[in-house]
Amino acid sequence: MDPQIWTYIMVGVTFAIYIGVAIWAKAGSTKEFYVAGGGVPPLANGMATAADWMSAASFLSMAGLISFMGFGGAQYLMGWTGGYVLLALLLAPYLRKFGKFTVPDFIGERYYSKIARLVALICALFVSFTYVVGQMKGVGVAFSRFLQVEFETGVFIGIGIVFFYAVLGGMKGITYTQVAQYCVLIFAFTVPAIFISLQMTGNPIPQLGFGGKTVDGAFLLDTLNQLSVDLGFAEYTAVNTGNTVNMFFITAALMFGTAGLPHVIVRFFTVPKVKDARISAGWALLFIAILYTTAPAVAAFARTNLINTVSEAEYSDVPAWFTNWEKTGLLSFDDKNGDGKIQYVADAEVNELSIDRDIMVLANPEIADLPAWVVALVVAGGLAAALSTAAGLLLVISTSISHDLLKSYLKPDISEKNELLAARISIAVAVVGAGLAGLVQLGFVAQVVAFAFGLAASSFFPAIILGVFDKRMNREGAVAGMIVGILFTASYIIYFKPALGGPGTPEGYWFGISPEGIGTLGMLINLIVSVVVSRLTPETPKEVQELTESIRYPRGAGEAQDH
Amino acid sequence: MSNNMKEYWKRNLKYLAILLSIWFVVSYGCGILFADALNSIKIGGFPLGFWFAQQGSIYVFVVLIFVYVRLMNKLDQEFDVDEK
Numbered sequence A: 001m002d003p004q005i006w007t008y009i010m011v012g013v014t015f016a017i018y019i020g021v022a023i024w025a026k027a028g029s030t031k032e033f034y035v036a037g038g039g040v041p042p043l044a045n046g047m048a049t050a051a052d053w054m055s056a057a058s059f060l061s062m063a064g065l066i067s068f069m070g071f072g073g074a075q076y077l078m079g080w081t082g083g084y085v086l087l088a089l090l091l092a093p094y095l096r097k098f099g100k101f102t103v104p105d106f107i108g109e110r111y112y113s114k115i116a117r118l119v120a121l122i123c124a125l126f127v128s129f130t131y132v133v134g135q136m137k138g139v140g141v142a143f144s145r146f147l148q149v150e151f152e153t154g155v156f157i158g159i160g161i162v163f164f165y166a167v168l169g170g171m172k173g174i175t176y177t178q179v180a181q182y183c184v185l186i187f188a189f190t191v192p193a194i195f196i197s198l199q200m201t202g203n204p205i206p207q208l209g210f211g212g213k214t215v216d217g218a219f220l221l222d223t224l225n226q227l228s229v230d231l232g233f234a235e236y237t238a239v240n241t242g243n244t245v246n247m248f249f250i251t252a253a254l255m256f257g258t259a260g261l262p263h264v265i266v267r268f269f270t271v272p273k274v275k276d277a278r279i280s281a282g283w284a285l286l287f288i289a290i291l292y293t294t295a296p297a298v299a300a301f302a303r304t305n306l307i308n309t310v311s312e313a314e315y316s317d318v319p320a321w322f323t324n325w326e327k328t329g330l331l332s333f334d335d336k337n338g339d340g341k342i343q344y345v346a347d348a349e350v351n352e353l354s355i356d357r358d359i360m361v362l363a364n365p366e367i368a369d370l371p372a373w374v375v376a377l378v379v380a381g382g383l384a385a386a387l388s389t390a391a392g393l394l395l396v397i398s399t400s401i402s403h404d405l406l407k408s409y410l411k412p413d414i415s416e417k418n419e420l421l422a423a424r425i426s427i428a429v430a431v432v433g434a435g436l437a438g439l440v441q442l443g444f445v446a447q448v449v450a451f452a453f454g455l456a457a458s459s460f461f462p463a464i465i466l467g468v469f470d471k472r473m474n475r476e477g478a479v480a481g482m483i484v485g486i487l488f489t490a491s492y493i494i495y496f497k498p499a500l501g502g503p504g505t506p507e508g509y510w511f512g513i514s515p516e517g518i519g520t521l522g523m524l525i526n527l528i529v530s531v532v533v534s535r536l537t538p539e540t541p542k543e544v545q546e547l548t549e550s551i552r553y554p555r556g557a558g559e560a561q562d563h
Numbered sequence B: 001m002s003n004n005m006k007e008y009w010k011r012n013l014k015y016l017a018i019l020l021s022i023w024f025v026v027s028y029g030c031g032i033l034f035a036d037a038l039n040s041i042k043i044g045g046f047p048l049g050f051w052f053a054q055q056g057s058i059y060v061f062v063v064l065i066f067v068y069v070r071l072m073n074k075l076d077q078e079f080d081v082d083e084k
Helices: A003-024 A030-038 A042-053 A056-098 A103-110 A114-146 A151-201 A220-230 A241-258 A262-269 A274-310 A320-328 A357-367 A372-410 A416-439 A442-458 A460-469 A475-496 A515-536 A542-550 B003-033 B048-078
Strands: A331-333 A353-355
Touching: A003 A151, A003 A372, A030 A151, A030 A262, A030 A372, A030 A416, A042 A151, A042 A262, A042 A274, A042 A372, A056 A103, A056 A114, A056 A241, A056 A262, A056 A274, A056 A357, A056 A372, A056 A460, A056 B003, A056 B048, A103 A114, A103 A262, A103 A372, A103 A460, A103 A542, A114 A151, A114 A262, A114 A372, A114 A416, A114 A442, A114 A460, A114 A475, A151 A274, A151 A357, A151 A372, A151 A416, A220 A274, A241 A442, A241 A515, A241 B003, A262 A274, A262 A372, A262 A460, A274 A357, A274 B048, A320 A331, A320 A357, A353 A357, A357 A372, A372 A416, A442 A460, A442 A475, A442 A515, A460 A475, A460 A515, A475 A515, B003 B048
Parallel strands: none
Antiparallel strands: A331 A353
C-alpha cells in the first residue's frame, strides 16, 4: 500500500481514539478540571506524566542530536531523566501532602505572601507558554510534511484537536488521553528501533544491540568509531575533555529545571495519596526511560547506517529517501569537486552533504528500508508526543489564569461554575494564542527553550525545596532568592544568546558555561541569597511553621483542597 | 515536635542523603567527571564511561526511586504516620 495512505490511516485512527477518550472523561467540576479530581491511579498517572514530559523534541529531535554529538548527547539523556529522582525524593510527596492545585498556590501559602505568589505565577506562565509554542510548531511541521498540507494548515489542525479535548476534559480528559498517547508514541518509537537492531546486530533489544556485534563480527560502536575517525570526526564514544565543566552544568540545569517545571509538578497533585505521589514518579520515570534508553541506540544505528549509505556513494544511485528529503531542503548535496560522488567528511571545505539533525528519527526507518506502515507509525508517534505535551502545558496556563490570577486576586468570590467556565475560556484563548505564536518567529522558539529550563531551575526549585526542608526559610528570603536567581539567569542568557540580540561571545562565558547550563549557577545563587536573607529577617509566623511541619508526615493528606 | 517525629524526619533525611549520593556518583561521577577514565574499560561493545552516560545512569535513576518508595513506605508504617 502507498505510504501516504498508511499515514492517513495511522493518524486518523489514533486521533479518533484520543477524541473518544476525551468525551468519556469529560470534567464536571473545577477539581476534575485542575487535578482530575485527585483520583488518578498511580500507574495511569505515570504514563500520562511520561507522555506529558516527552515532547516533539524528545521524540523527533533528541536521537538525531545524539547521533551527531556522540558521547556529549548524554547531557540530554541524563538531564531529562535525572530530575525525576529529585522530584520523587524532594518534592512530590510533600507537595501532595500540602494538597493544593498549583505551584503558585504552594509558594503563596508557604511564604504567606501575595508578591511571592505573583512572582511564581508570572514564571509559571512564561515557562509554560514558551514551551507550548514550540509544541504547536512541531505539530505544524509533522502535519505539513506528511499530510501534504501547508505548515499553517498543519498548525490550525493541531489547534483544533487540542482545543477540543483540553477545553472539554480539563486535566481529567487530558490525563486519560495522554495514557493513550503514551502507548502510541512508545510503540512508534520502539518498533522501528527493534527492527533496525535485529537487522544490524541480530539482537531484538536495541539497548543491548548497540553494544553488540554487527554481521561482520566487529562491535558496532568500534565500527562507528572507526568510520567517524576515517571521515575526520571525533570518535563517537570519546569524551570531549575540554567540555566537562559545561556538560556538568548543562546536565544539572536540565535536571533541576525538570524538577521545577510547573506542568510536571502539577501531575503529583492528581493522585489520591502521598504514597501514590512517590510511586507515580517512579512509574513516570520507568516509562520515560524506555524511550530514553532506546534513543541512544537509535542514534548509533542511524549514524552508522547513514555513513555506510551515503559516504562515497554515487549521487546517481542514491536511494529514494535521499531524494525525498532533498525536496524538503533539510538534506542537501553540493558536488564541490565534481566527481559525482558524495563526500561526507568533518572538514567543511571538502564536505558536500548537509543534513538537518531533526530528520534522523523520521528518516531512519526509510534509511533502514523498513515497511511503509512503520514510517506511518513514526509520524503518528511524533504527533502524539507533540499533542500530549501541548495539552499538559495549556492546562497549566489555564489554571494559572483562572485559579491563580482570577480566583486569588481579581474575583475571590467567583462561583465554582463560573470558575470552571473561566478555566475553559482561558484554555481556549491559550490554545489559539500558542498556535498563532507558533506560526511566526520559528527560529526564535528553539532558543527560548533554554530559558524555560534555566528559569525553572533558578526560581522554583530552590523556593520549593527550602519551603519543605528549611523551616526557618521566610517570605523575605524566598522572594529575594527567586528574584535574584531569575534576573541573573535571564541576563546571562540574553547577553550570550545572539538570537536574542545579546552581544556576548562564547569566549566570554564564565568558567566556560554556555547559556544552556547557567541555570545551575542561578540556582546556587538563589539558594545562597535565600538562606542569607532569611537569617537576617524576622522568623516565619507560627502557623506557617506548623504547616511546614505537617507536610513532612503523610498521614491525613486527604484530597486536593480548594481555598 | 515529639521525639518520635524527630526521629522519623532524621531517618528520612538519612535515606535521602544516601540515595542522592548514589544519584550524583552515577550521573555526574561515572557519566561525566570520570567518564574518560572509565572509557578505557570495556563491557562487551560498550566503553564503560559511555555506557554510564547513555544507559547506566538512567537505569540507576529508575531503581533509586523504587528503592526510595519501598524504604519510605516501611518507615511510614514503623512510625505510624502512613495514610489510612
